Amino acid sequence: MxxxxxxxxxxxxxxxxxxxxxxxxxxxxxxxxVKDWTAQLIPGFWMAWTFPVALxxxxxxxxxxxxxxxxxxxPETPRVGLLRIETTRGDRLFITLLGSxxxxxxxxxxxxxxxxxxxxxxxxxxxxxxxxxV
Amino acid sequence: xxxxxxxxxxxxxxxxxxxxxxxxxxxxxxxxxxxFNDTFGNNQFFWAGIEWFDDMIHSERLRAALGRQVIFSLxxxxxxxxxxxxxxxxxxxxxxxxxxxxxxxALPLLIPFNVVGTIWQIFGRVDIGLLGHTLAAMGVDxxxxxxxxxxxxxxxxxxxxxxxxxxxxxxYAGLQSIPQAYYQxxxxxxxxxxxxxxxxxxxxxxxxxxxxxxxxxxxSFMIYTEPFVVTGGGPGNSTTFLSIDLAKMATGQxxxxxxxxxxxxxxLVILLISWVFYTVMTNLDRAESGExxx
Numbered sequence: 001m002x003x004x005x006x007x008x009x010x011x012x013x014x015x016x017x018x019x020x021x022x023x024x025x026x027x028x029x030x031x032x033x034v035k036d037w038t039a040q041l042i043p044g045f046w047m048a049w050t051f052p053v054a055l056x057x058x059x060x061x062x063x064x065x066x067x068x069x070x071x072x073x074x075p076e077t078p079r080v081g082l083l084r085i086e087t088t089r090g091d092r093l094f095i096t097l098l099g100s101x102x103x104x105x106x107x108x109x110x111x112x113x114x115x116x117x118x119x120x121x122x123x124x125x126x127x128x129x130x131x132x133x134v
Numbered sequence: 135x136x137x138x139x140x141x142x143x144x145x146x147x148x149x150x151x152x153x154x155x156x157x158x159x160x161x162x163x164x165x166x167x168x169x170f171n172d173t174f175g176n177n178q179f180f181w182a183g184i185e186w187f188d189d190m191i192h193s194e195r196l197r198a199a200l201g202r203q204v205i206f207s208l209x210x211x212x213x214x215x216x217x218x219x220x221x222x223x224x225x226x227x228x229x230x231x232x233x234x235x236x237x238x239x240a241l242p243l244l245i246p247f248n249v250v251g252t253i254w255q256i257f258g259r260v261d262i263g264l265l266g267h268t269l270a271a272m273g274v275d276x277x278x279x280x281x282x283x284x285x286x287x288x289x290x291x292x293x294x295x296x297x298x299x300x301x302x303x304x305x306y307a308g309l310q311s312i313p314q315a316y317y318q319x320x321x322x323x324x325x326x327x328x329x330x331x332x333x334x335x336x337x338x339x340x341x342x343x344x345x346x347x348x349x350x351x352x353x354s355f356m357i358y359t360e361p362f363v364v365t366g367g368g369p370g371n372s373t374t375f376l377s378i379d380l381a382k383m384a385t386g387q388x389x390x391x392x393x394x395x396x397x398x399x400x401x402l403v404i405l406l407i408s409w410v411f412y413t414v415m416t417n418l419d420r421a422e423s424g425e426x427x428x
């Protein structure tokens with residue numbers, strides 16, 4: 001595929017994902033003039049989905065779609081890094097996500113639930129390290 | 135000839151993807167959703183944030199169950215793997231008795247889990263069970279419903295009875311694939327039985343043994359039915375392993391939120407262990423094929 005066609009593909013998929021995000025944002029109920037972030041997106045609907053959970057899955061889905069597109073355009077070549085194992089980009093994403101989950105659980109265990117932003121920052125640093133060196 | 139890349143073929147897996155979404159991805163998402171909400175059933179939910187995760191990760195009960203689970207898995211691995219190898223080494227290599235042994239070894243694997251549980255539940259009972267009654271008649275104070283140690287021994291022996299054959303069969307398959315030339319060379323060098331095992335049989339069995347360890351570890355880490363039928367997690371909490379505790383929490387007490395948080399953490403641990411095993415296995419294969427190419 002040519003570069004122009006790739007740009008179109010990127011733009012179309014980005015538009016779809018952003019529309020979904022906007023729809024989720026718009027669905028957050030307003031209570032007393034402020035957005036009630038943890039209220040049900042669709043009142044009375046099965047399983048009571050809320051914005052934070054939806055955002056979490058939106059992020060995962062976006063990451064997967066992005067990595068798939070990258071894998072089609074620039075085929076993955078395995079390399080051996082710090083862990084002495086062969087990893088592709090997808091492997092590194094998996095290591096990143098799994099590690100981040102444990103970083104958050106560890107933070108919750110040692111530092112408590114108050115400043116989970118710390119775990120987020122730590123995870124981003126970890127993600128950078130994994131993609132750079134593993 | 136250069137292969138043509140056609141990524142359009144990926145669209146052919148879409149039906150499977152839809153099925154998997156319906157049977158695995160959506161239920162998993164539901165569990166995640168449960169973990170962040172409080173519910174009393176009736177499709178009524180209240181946002182709980184990370185409260186359940188906070189509760190569960192500091193819960194003594196979960197830590198105790200995890201401890202018991204790890205000890206259980208390690209014990210059965212420590213028994214089943216060496217025992218399985220020992221049996222495989224001593225099984226007849228060909229002829230009628232080889233087939234006979236194979237069928238005999240496969241029998242316990244074919245019995246459904248809850249039947250295995252029931253067999254041992256009755257077998258060990260002091261009043262009517264053959265084992266329990268015999269032990270009592272011999273003056274041994276054995277009662278798996280009262281004594282935690284007896285309960286542990288029963289559950290472990292049951293698991294060994296049920297699953298050692300799997301390790302033995304895998305090890306046997308690994309042994310069968312070793313060419314006779316290796317043994318002949320060892321005989322010429324006057325190698326001892328131990329060196330034959332250490333330098334020929336064990337390295338050749340490494341791959342299948344890793345699979346056996348992985349399978350046995352994962353299975354024992356998720357064990358539910360057999361101890362549930364035999365001891366019900368008792369006496370007290372002494373044989374309450376992770377999944378028994380999880381089921382108690384989710385369906386017994388209907389604490390769906392904490393149980394969901396619990397199962398996500400459980401899932402993450404299993405995912406991590408599986409990934410480590412998988413990585414080790416694939417890298418081992420690669421190292422082996424690399425050696426042969428050299």
